[in-house]
Amino acid sequence: MFQKRIPKVTLCCLLIIHIPVSGYTGFHSQDQTSSRTNTLFDDADDIQRQLDNEARDRIKFGRPKTIWVFHFPTHFPDHNSVVETTEKQMRIRRHLRHNIKKNEEEEECEEDEECSFCKPPWEYSSQSQWSKKFPDCGGKSQSPVNLPVDGLIKPRGARPLLFQNHDVPAKSMTLMIDGIQMILFGEWKNENRPLIYGGAAHSRRYLFHSMVIHLPAEHTVGSLYFPLETQVYYVSAEYKDMKEALEATSDQQAVLAISTMFSYGNHTHKGLEDILVAAKKQGCRNGTLKGSPLSYFNPPFKEYACYQGSLPTPPCTESVLWLIRGRTMHITREVWESAQAFINENFESKPNFRMAQPLNDRRIYFFK
Numbered sequence: 001m002f003q004k005r006i007p008k009v010t011l012c013c014l015l016i017i018h019i020p021v022s023g024y025t026g027f028h029s030q031d032q033t034s035s036r037t038n039t040l041f042d043d044a045d046d047i048q049r050q051l052d053n054e055a056r057d058r059i060k061f062g063r064p065k066t067i068w069v070f071h072f073p074t075h076f077p078d079h080n081s082v083v084e085t086t087e088k089q090m091r092i093r094r095h096l097r098h099n100i101k102k103n104e105e106e107e108e109c110e111e112d113e114e115c116s117f118c119k120p121p122w123e124y125s126s127q128s129q130w131s132k133k134f135p136d137c138g139g140k141s142q143s144p145v146n147l148p149v150d151g152l153i154k155p156r157g158a159r160p161l162l163f164q165n166h167d168v169p170a171k172s173m174t175l176m177i178d179g180i181q182m183i184l185f186g187e188w189k190n191e192n193r194p195l196i197y198g199g200a201a202h203s204r205r206y207l208f209h210s211m212v213i214h215l216p217a218e219h220t221v222g223s224l225y226f227p228l229e230t231q232v233y234y235v236s237a238e239y240k241d242m243k244e245a246l247e248a249t250s251d252q253q254a255v256l257a258i259s260t261m262f263s264y265g266n267h268t269h270k271g272l273e274d275i276l277v278a279a280k281k282q283g284c285r286n287g288t289l290k291g292s293p294l295s296y297f298n299p300p301f302k303e304y305a306c307y308q309g310s311l312p313t314p315p316c317t318e319s320v321l322w323l324i325r326g327r328t329m330h331i332t333r334e335v336w337e338s339a340q341a342f343i344n345e346n347f348e349s350k351p352n353f354r355m356a357q358p359l360n361d362r363r364i365y366f367f368k
């Protein structure tokens with residue numbers, strides 16, 4: 001007798017899309033070379049490996065977990081923000097490297113009367129007092145260190161270290177001598193700038209910044225000292241320059257440094273010899289070198305030790321991932337003695353190296 005009205009019902013469906021990956025947790029969710037979790041800079045081969053192992057992981061570990069995987073493109077900072085070659089700009093760069101002042105361009109540095117460099121506000125002879133002015137120099141993850149010959153951790157399944165654009169010649173190169181160090185800078189087009197990633201750096205991209213020469217070496221191996229060491233610095237591509245990278249104090253791997261030890265031999269590595277010859281000719285003033293590939297001074301390699309450390313000079317920021325080349329390169333005693341004589345004549349701070357710092361509870365990894 002009465003007609004029953006049926007109410008309208010609206011149905012909403014929620015579609016959930018997930019990416020299944022292996023279901024293990026704990027140690028495998030972290031970098032093998034760091035206590036912090038992996039960054040989001042996962043690349044294609046990581047994703048492919050996850051997909052290839054999905055079926056196996058389902059059987060072994062049960063239902064996989066769900067995570068979101070993002071891939072960010074490499075950011076190339078403006079070239080002019082990192083590399084300048086004029087005298088005035090080189091002075092500003094020196095301040096940026098040591099992160100001394102809030103506004104470097106407005107402050108004048110203490111300039112040497114005879115030479116073209118700005119004196120840094122520290123000396124190696126007073127390195128035991130650095131922490132009074134630069135607190136980070138008293139930290140527990142300082143560099144350099146004495147590398148043990150035994151007990152190194154060997155990560156499994158590590159990818160090779162990849163050197164991109166290291167064979168592309170620079171447009172120009174500048175050798176700066178500041179009375180304490182010899183520092184080499186290079187200028188490339190943005191798309192040709194030397195880049196390093198993979199291995200201990202995982203998928204994070206690092207762009208070349210500078211190369212520093214130390215006589216004698218700062219790092220030691222089994223308490224053994226070496227006559228010379230080169231330190232090549234790279235800045236993570238997400239930062240526009242070294243200053244910004246050092247200010248990101250929460251990022252322990254904002255900077256990557258490659259250390260190469262030199263031992264005595266019957267010949268001198270050609271790239272190093274060219275730098276030392278140029279330094280001797282220009283004296284204490286800044287000079288230029290012929291544009292060469294970075295591999296000419298720092299050849300690619302496969303074996304290396306790795307540890308978390310700091311800048312070896314003030315402000316001693318603990319944001320450096322150190323890679324120590326597994327094999328030494330060579331320098332003759334004659335070339336070394338000539339370089340040492342040049343340093344004794346032109347460098348105010350003697351010696352020009354920092355003593356090895358306590359390793360504390362840091363682990364050292366070996367990749368090959």
